[in-house]
Amino acid sequence: MRIPPGREGKGGLGEALAAEKAAEIGRLAAEAARALSCEAGLGAAEAVLRAGLLKLGGAMLGEALSADPGYRGPRVGCGHGHEAAFTGYREKVIATVLGPVALRRAWYHCAGCGHGLAPRDAELGAAEGSMSPGLAAMSDKAAAAVPFAQAAGLLEDLAGISLTVKRVERAAEADGAAQATASRARAALIARRKLVPLPPDPLPDKLYAVIDGTGVPSPPRRPPAGRARAPTAGTTAIRSASGPTSSRSKLAWRRR
Numbered sequence: 001m002r003i004p005p006g007r008e009g010k011g012g013l014g015e016a017l018a019a020e021k022a023a024e025i026g027r028l029a030a031e032a033a034r035a036l037s038c039e040a041g042l043g044a045a046e047a048v049l050r051a052g053l054l055k056l057g058g059a060m061l062g063e064a065l066s067a068d069p070g071y072r073g074p075r076v077g078c079g080h081g082h083e084a085a086f087t088g089y090r091e092k093v094i095a096t097v098l099g100p101v102a103l104r105r106a107w108y109h110c111a112g113c114g115h116g117l118a119p120r121d122a123e124l125g126a127a128e129g130s131m132s133p134g135l136a137a138m139s140d141k142a143a144a145a146v147p148f149a150q151a152a153g154l155l156e157d158l159a160g161i162s163l164t165v166k167r168v169e170r171a172a173e174a175d176g177a178a179q180a181t182a183s184r185a186r187a188a189l190i191a192r193r194k195l196v197p198l199p200p201d202p203l204p205d206k207l208y209a210v211i212d213g214t215g216v217p218s219p220p221r222r223p224p225a226g227r228a229r230a231p232t233a234g235t236t237a238i239r240s241a242s243g244p245t246s247s248r249s250k251l252a253w254r255r256r
Contacts, residue, residue, distance in 0.1 A: 057099075086106060
């Protein structure tokens with residue numbers, strides 16, 4: 001898309017996109033109106049609009065992304081104490097909630113680390129993969145609710161997004177591992193009193209301190225008198241115990 005001179009800013013980009021797509025939106029509206037008159041009626045119009053708007057939105061997103069190719073100077077930090085040098089431009093296809101979008105961005109190579117990077121990928125939240133943050137969140141929610149194969153089917157049926165089962169699985173596992181790492185790092189900061197978690201707002205009327213001691217290891221049992229059976233170690237089941245605490249104490253503790 002060519003932006004008219006004097007309209008290169010973000011506002012100019014939005015105006016140019018709106019002007020270019022206005023005719024396509026008009027044609028899509030006419031198709032939806034014709035679909036309403038057929039036997040399927042509303043269902044057909046919905047399908048026409050959803051497919052058309054997804055395609056149109058994906059094209060607009062791609063053009064908006066192409067306005068910034070990600071060149072950040074001849075050298076950038078690699079993240080490991082070295083500098084990476086600009087080597088050219090590379091293309092990448094990112095799966096988004098609007099469909100696949102091709103992105104051409106600046107590529108840098110670090111001689112010290114022996115790897116390359118694209119600063120634009122990190123800025124867009126797609127440095128570790130080829131899925132947009134919005135689609136990754138959508139995929140993770142589906143994968144958390146049902147098996148991966150069913151999650152892929154739900155994404156296609158409800159959102160019109162086609163992902164392989166393996167891709168849904170890998171994205172869920174990667175995001176889960178990243179979330180676990182972040183949670184452990186946050187817990188370590190809280191334990192060292194480097195981070196003070198904020199209380200919930202508003203405070204609940206009642207909180208509970210809960211101890212769940214199921215499966216606590218127990219020492220070996222002594223055999224009854226007169227029996228030669230060897231003692232074996234096991235576990236002792238302990239019922240959960242809870243008690244109300246004051247909401248002013250801001251206490252919510254659970255230990256397994």
